[in-house]
Amino acid sequence: MMNVPEAQGQVAARQSDEQVEQSLYAKQQKIYPREVHGVFARLRALGVLGLLGIYYITPWLRWDGHQAVLLDLPARKFHIFFITLWPQDFIYLAFLLIIAGLSLFFFTALAGRIWCGYACPQTVWTEAFLWIERKVEGDRMRQQKLDALPMNARKFRIKATKQFLWLAFAAWTGFTFVGYFTPIAELGGRMLAFSLGPWETFWVIFYGFATYGNAGFMREQVCLYMCPYARFQSAMFDADTLIISYLPARGEPRGSRKRSADRQAMGLGDCINCTMCVQVCPTGIDIRDGLQYECIACSACIDACDDVMDKMGYDKGLIKYTTQNTVEGAPTHILRPRIIIYGIILLAIMAGFVYSISQRTSLGLDVIRDRNTLYRETGEGLIENVYTLKILNKDDIAHVYTLTVGGIPGLQLYTDHDKIQVDAGEVKELPVRLRADEAELKVRSSEVLFELVATDDPELAVSEEARFLGPQ
Amino acid sequence: MADRQIPGIHKCIAVLWPSFLTAVIATGLFFSAFDPAELFPFNADLEISHMGIYTIGFFLFWLLTAVSGIGTLYFAMTNCMRQAPDSREQ
Numbered sequence: 202m203m204n205v206p207e208a209q210g211q212v213a214a215r216q217s218d219e220q221v222e223q224s225l226y227a228k229q230q231k232i233y234p235r236e237v238h239g240v241f242a243r244l245r246a247l248g249v250l251g252l253l254g255i256y257y258i259t260p261w262l263r264w265d266g267h268q269a270v271l272l273d274l275p276a277r278k279f280h281i282f283f284i285t286l287w288p289q290d291f292i293y294l295a296f297l298l299i300i301a302g303l304s305l306f307f308f309t310a311l312a313g314r315i316w317c318g319y320a321c322p323q324t325v326w327t328e329a330f331l332w333i334e335r336k337v338e339g340d341r342m343r344q345q346k347l348d349a350l351p352m353n354a355r356k357f358r359i360k361a362t363k364q365f366l367w368l369a370f371a372a373w374t375g376f377t378f379v380g381y382f383t384p385i386a387e388l389g390g391r392m393l394a395f396s397l398g399p400w401e402t403f404w405v406i407f408y409g410f411a412t413y414g415n416a417g418f419m420r421e422q423v424c425l426y427m428c429p430y431a432r433f434q435s436a437m438f439d440a441d442t443l444i445i446s447y448l449p450a451r452g453e454p455r456g457s458r459k460r461s462a463d464r465q466a467m468g469l470g471d472c473i474n475c476t477m478c479v480q481v482c483p484t485g486i487d488i489r490d491g492l493q494y495e496c497i498a499c500s501a502c503i504d505a506c507d508d509v510m511d512k513m514g515y516d517k518g519l520i521k522y523t524t525q526n527t528v529e530g531a532p533t534h535i536l537r538p539r540i541i542i543y544g545i546i547l548l549a550i551m552a553g554f555v556y557s558i559s560q561r562t563s564l565g566l567d568v569i570r571d572r573n574t575l576y577r578e579t580g581e582g583l584i585e586n587v588y589t590l591k592i593l594n595k596d597d598i599a600h601v602y603t604l605t606v607g608g609i610p611g612l613q614l615y616t617d618h619d620k621i622q623v624d625a626g627e628v629k630e631l632p633v634r635l636r637a638d639e640a641e642l643k644v645r646s647s648e649v650l651f652e653l654v655a656t657d658d659p660e661l662a663v664s665e666e667a668r669f670l671g672p673q
Numbered sequence: 674m675a676d677r678q679i680p681g682i683h684k685c686i687a688v689l690w691p692s693f694l695t696a697v698i699a700t701g702l703f704f705s706a707f708d709p710a711e712l713f714p715f716n717a718d719l720e721i722s723h724m725g726i727y728t729i730g731f732f733l734f735w736l737l738t739a740v741s742g743i744g745t746l747y748f749a750m751t752n753c754m755r756q757a758p759d760s761r762e763q
Contacts, residue, residue, distance in 0.1 A: 275723035291705040
């Protein structure tokens with residue numbers, strides 16, 4: 202062994218790695234978050250109620266005689282209020298996903314993990330499940346006592362009640378989910394009659410089970426082990442990002458004391474080491490150890506600490522929303538290159554999205570030239586080109602269209618059908634022949650323009666360019 | 674080594690969860706481009722509903738992406754062993 206010191210160094214490094222990994226993957230202790238009251242708890246409750254309300258109520262809304270939001274997979278069309286999207290419009294969904302992703306970047310850089318604390322479905326449903334748990338089992342102390350007890354009739358009754366409520370809530374969640382894809386009123390009727398189809402049953406159970414598992418059992422573990430955002434959000438942070446922080450300069454040295462005690466004489470900071478901030482934390486961390494990736498910025502510790510500071514007669518804000526710069530006594534800049542760049546890109550894409558939605562017509566036209574022959578000479582000395590038109594009616598009703606073509610003087614249009622009718626959602630293939638006088642063809646390839654207009658609605662029009670080939 | 678430290682449940686999550694997300698995207702893209710009715714003209718005999726085909730398609734995608742995830746996990750783990758040859762002696 203020539204490089205003994207290095208080998209020892211490697212062993213030591215590996216051991217410390219193992220320790221880190223072992224502590225990372227240590228068996229999780231069950232966390233009993235203490236209930237918290239305060240400004241931010243009310244804000245979160247508002248967020249939870251609003252978002253759950255949107256989720257559970259939306260499928261029941263009606264619009265213009267149909268379900269307002271219905272992602273009708275069998276018919277392959279998505280009704281979203283006044284707009285009907287076809288598979289061809291998948292681009293809009295991609296647009297929306299990009300906007301959602303960029304918004305997440307923008308708001309993370311600006312305000313940290315507010316998404317996690319207030320709006321993430323994981324937080325929202327966990328809050329709802331925690332609320333049920335508290336109503337049935339009581340507060341944190343009672344829950345811990347109950348779990349410590351051996352199984353008896355009372356414990357079984359309480360646990361069974363909780364599980365029943367959780368399962369019922371989860372089943373309703375799964376039912377609502379399927380209601381976005383199948384007309385929900387009809388689905389409800391069939392569910393009450395126990396005559397759901399096998400696939401509907403499967404998805405109600407699958408989604409319900411996912412809700413139950415994630416919000417009832419996994420909880421903070423989803424944020425710690427499953428959430429990709431939690432892993433990379435720190436890349437969007439800088440010293441001016443809003444974070445939740447304990448102010449060590451004010452709090453330390455921490456220590457318990459009587460309310461009447463003179464902390465200055467005792468040489469203590471403002472933190473009375475009551476551990477309330479730890480008890481309320483849904484991910485079970487101590488915010489006083491500094492910013493940690495486990496922190497979902499739910500601000501429960503702010504409410505808890507403010508409450509304690511009030512009781513002690515100290516100023517609020519020992520734990521508060523702040524920035525790293527402020528904590529270190531430097532000025533905080535809200536407008537900075539990162540924010541401006543994210544903001545400009547986000548605005549540009551949103552403007553593009555709104556513009557393309559507003560310019561979207563319920564009519565699509567594709568012109569495909571016949572690939573076999575370039576052109577054909579007819580008996581009367583005319584040059585003929587053959588095309589196939591693909592007409593897509595993206596409207597909810599059938600339309601009759603008028604087809605015209607221009608670009609070459611005296612151009613003649615021949616189709617096999619007198620009347621071009623396309624049913625709702627149908628793609629119609631229409632063979633078309635164009636004939637032009639050879640004398641009118643100045644160049645080998647001329648431009649022609651097909652125009653398609655609905656007879657009952659002149660606004661519903663689309664035009665498409667094509668090439669007309671001749672001998673010259 | 675990595676095998677010993679990472680509990681099975683976290684390996685399952687590491688494989689199943691990202692593959693679930695990619696399978697959702699793949700299903701959306703695939704079925705927006707292809708109508709099951711046109712893909713399987715003989716399906717009329719089997720009488721699987723659209724929702725059934727979408728479901729089966731989703732789980733097939735999930736299976737494929739999960740297999741890819743297992744491959745990545747396996748190669749990452751075995752690669753760790755190669756980089757630390759002294760661990761074989763122990």
